[in-house]
Amino acid sequence: MGGIARRDVLKTAGAAVGASLLAPGLARAEPTWKGAPEPEARLRVLRWKQFIQAEYDAFMENVRAFTKATGVKVRVDAESWEDIRPKAAVAAATGAGPDIIIGTLDDPFKFADKLVDLTDVADYLGAKYGGWYKTAQAYGRKGDRWIALPQGAAGGTVNYRISTLKKAGFEEFPKDLPGFLKVCQKFKELGKPPGLALGHATGDANGWTQWCLWAHGGKVVDEHDNVVLNSPETRAALEYAKQLYATFIEGVLSWLDPSNNKAFLADQIGLTLNGISIYTVAKNSPDPTVRAIAADMNHANLPIGPVGFHTEDQLVLNAYVYHYTKYPKAAKEFLRFMWEKPQVDLWETRSNGYVTAPLPGLNDNPVWTADPKVTPFRDVLNYALPNGYAGSLGAASAAVMGDFVVVDMFAEACTNAQTVEGAMKRAAERAKRFYA
Amino acid sequence: MTPPPQASVALPAAAGPGARRRRRTALLMQDRNVLGALFLLPAGTLLIVLLAYPLALGIWLGFTDRTVGTPGHFVWLENYLSLFSDAVFRLVVFNTLFYTIVASAIKFPLGLYLAILLNRRIRFASILRAVVLLPFVVPTVLSAVAFWWIYDSQFSIISWALVKLGLINHYIDFLGDPWNARWSVIAANVWRGVPFVAITLLAGLQTISPSLYEAAMLDGATPIQRFRYITLPLLTPIIGVVMTFSVLMTFADFQLIYSITRGGPINATHLMATLSFERAITGGKLGEGAALANLMIPFLLGAIMFSYFGLQRRGRGAG
Structure with missing residues (x-):
């Protein structure tokens, strides 16, 4: 009996693969979707843990709507995004676990062969909503095959105090590197120093050091995954960072991801790099002094360096389906449904723009413009470069990030633990181990 | 495991060997060594499944270039x-x-x-x-x-x-x-x-x-x-x-x-x-x-x- 059941499953899986091979042609012709979940299908979804409860509630409302429309039962679990990484790895290695994971960054590229081809869904959504943003596409497509569906980015921008910027003599936030440095220096003089994490803070520390490296034209690897970190551009980036670091509040070397939120909300720093969470917390705080911080803060995109284009590093979220799922069609149908405009709109509105949509057609939600302080978050996916730029996403790019190679390089140079040359050489050696 | 009793009832021809087998089992059950091994079995299984096997697997993995997505090869040291x-x-x-x-x-x-x-x-x-x-x-x-x-x-x-x-x-x-x-x-x-x-x-x-x-x-x-x-x-x-x-x-x-x-x-x-x-x-x-x-x-x-x-x-x- 067990054998027959298994053969049934294999047949279903085979049919699904067949369908996905045929579908791209159809999807490209015109954006129509003819997906139908398997009968009696049920799905287990593991997603990143919410920072804003309203966001999760809206997500679950969409899930219930999906169940109502299709009859597919969906169980959703949420865990801290950093805890999803080991779970995703274990699921890939053992061939058992949730059917769908909504995780982050290069994870799906570490086990691309274990994932269901999502090209048909991606092509359909891309055609319908104006084409994926370039960086979103980088986080979804491997070669000519989509292995993950980008959900968007939990974007990070500069958070700064308006009054301090005015006192510093700036009308608006500078868009170039010399201006940014001047702002930081003025902020320090005015007793509201900047604070950007330099500890092993996966999000915040990578966020600004990668930006700084890329803004100066430096990069860990070239297009062919050769390590090219040891370069005059990297040297320039480190020299610039040293000047920035001189203006920071003390202790950033120990900062983890939550540290800057605490310091900003306690009125200790006047400038940092963060998602929208500080603003949301401040705005909804019962404490009037904290609400005053919300009124006196604004956001700006990180400035453009000598390379001449935006070089932000953002936390991109992406969903992927494992081959072992018994219901690949239902999984695709679920993702398609959740990515359609009505669902995305509800979700974006309720979460007050927590996640930047990956497609221009989904990115016209009024939440982005109703409060102008939220607007800088809208376009972060357009301004971001993929992790491991300019090379490919995969095990090596994930390992370099996991080992904090770039963060440590900046920390060593900024604190004079190493010379600029020394820090750069050491980091290049470390990167070469992973890209070998 | 002793065979279920109804087997001998349904098949009288098998009663002879079945009874002998049962007697042998009873004798074995009185042997100190057999009994000792039997009592050790649960603990031993636990140790092997939860300790020895993972340890051996870890040591083996250390000699391979296995990554999350690939099975990996033996790469010596x-x-x-x-x-x-x-x-x-x-x-x-x-x-x-x-x-x-x-x-x-x-x-x-x-x-x-x-x-x-x-x-x-x-x-x-x-x-x-x-x-x-x-x-x-x-x-x-x-x-x-x-x-x-x-x-x-x-x-x-x-x-x-x-x-x-x-x-x-x-x-x-x-x-x-x-x-x-x-x-x-x-x-x-x-x-x-x-x-x-x-x-x-x-x-x-x-x-x-x-x-x-x-x-x-x-x-x-x-x-x-x-x-x-x-x-x-x-x-x-x-x-x-x-x-x-x-x-x-x-x-x-x-x-x-x-x-x-x-x-x-x-x-x-x-x-x-x-x-x-x-x-x-x-x-x-x-x-x-x-x-x-x-x-x-x-x-x-x-x-x-x-x-x-x-x-x-x-x-x-x-x-």
């Missing part, structure tokens, strides 16, 4: 050779040894001192003993988060108190300076580890017969002499066991570091366990992560051997 040429790994070995040796060296005298204090006849002895055990009872992650706040560069209560007392004029950068960070995590580990040492040594102290102390007192032995010639020799076997466990737990520490520093700043507090996790899981290099974990085994075996041959035997001879 490549992982180990590549680790030895990795500056981060060498720093991490130093960190781990420093962390273990210093933390254990502080935990032992502190724990012994506490144990001797608690062994005296004092008021509220049982309550005090319970209080001493508290740090060990609190989940590690909780105490780690508490220390994370205590050491915060902006909100540290220690810095705040010292500034208010006028002893210092700016906040201490506990976790932002490599050496400060090393000492800070050691302090957190000591706080957490001392109760285990103290309570176990206290148990050992209480097994020492008071008549020995009475006899020594009659002979005019000083407190120091009593400690040196009665307490210490009789306590040595327990000390050996406690310190072995303490060293093992410190050496393989993960939670404290991962919650307080993530191995930062600039890898100053990265231990072998945290680096192994980062390489294997975050970085996806299962083979290298396993090799890193395997490299902990010689150190741990060394610690066990030291306590077994160094402390245990001397203790037995003295006893």
Whole structure:
């Protein structure tokens, strides 16, 4: 009996693969979707843990709507995004676990062969909503095959105090590197120093050091995954960072991801790099002094360096389906449904723009413009470069990030633990181990 | 397994051999060796499934280049050779040894001192003993988060108190300076580890017969002499066991570091366990992560051997 059941499953899986091979042609012709979940299908979804409860509630409302429309039962679990990484790895290695994971960054590229081809869904959504943003596409497509569906980015921008910027003599936030440095220096003089994490803070520390490296034209690897970190551009980036670091509040070397939120909300720093969470917390705080911080803060995109284009590093979220799922069609149908405009709109509105949509057609939600302080978050996916730029996403790019190679390089140079040359050489050696 | 009884009822022809088989089973069941093996089976299975198999798998993985997405090939010692040429790994070995040796060296005298204090006849002895055990009872992650706040560069209560007392004029950068960070995590580990040492040594102290102390007192032995010639020799076997466990737990520490520093700043507090996790899981290099974990085994075996041959035997001879 067990054998027959298994053969049934294999047949279903085979049919699904067949369908996905045929579908791209159809999807490209015109954006129509003819997906139908398997009968009696049920799905287990593991997603990143919410920072804003309203966001999760809206997500679950969409899930219930999906169940109502299709009859597919969906169980959703949420865990801290950093805890999803080991779970995703274990699921890939053992061939058992949730059917769908909504995780982050290069994870799906570490086990691309274990994932269901999502090209048909991606092509359909891309055609319908104006084409994926370039960086979103980088986080979804491997070669000519989509292995993950980008959900968007939990974007990070500069958070700064308006009054301090005015006192510093700036009308608006500078868009170039010399201006940014001047702002930081003025902020320090005015007793509201900047604070950007330099500890092993996966999000915040990578966020600004990668930006700084890329803004100066430096990069860990070239297009062919050769390590090219040891370069005059990297040297320039480190020299610039040293000047920035001189203006920071003390202790950033120990900062983890939550540290800057605490310091900003306690009125200790006047400038940092963060998602929208500080603003949301401040705005909804019962404490009037904290609400005053919300009124006196604004956001700006990180400035453009000598390379001449935006070089932000953002936390991109992406969903992927494992081959072992018994219901690949239902999984695709679920993702398609959740990515359609009505669902995305509800979700974006309720979460007050927590996640930047990956497609221009989904990115016209009024939440982005109703409060102008939220607007800088809208376009972060357009301004971001993929992790491991300019090379490919995969095990090596994930390992370099996991080992904090770039963060440590900046920390060593900024604190004079190493010379600029020394820090750069050491980091290049470390990167070469992973890209070998 | 004995065959179900209805089988013999339904098939009378099979009754003869079935009955003989049952008799043989009954005989076997009375054999001490068979029975002993049978009773050992559950424990043995547990040990093999939960300990031996994962250990063997880990050792095997260390010789392969397996990553999260690929099965990997046997690569002999490549992982180990590549680790030895990795500056981060060498720093991490130093960190781990420093962390273990210093933390254990502080935990032992502190724990012994506490144990001797608690062994005296004092008021509220049982309550005090319970209080001493508290740090060990609190989940590690909780105490780690508490220390994370205590050491915060902006909100540290220690810095705040010292500034208010006028002893210092700016906040201490506990976790932002490599050496400060090393000492800070050691302090957190000591706080957490001392109760285990103290309570176990206290148990050992209480097994020492008071008549020995009475006899020594009659002979005019000083407190120091009593400690040196009665307490210490009789306590040595327990000390050996406690310190072995303490060293093992410190050496393989993960939670404290991962919650307080993530191995930062600039890898100053990265231990072998945290680096192994980062390489294997975050970085996806299962083979290298396993090799890193395997490299902990010689150190741990060394610690066990030291306590077994160094402390245990001397203790037995003295006893």
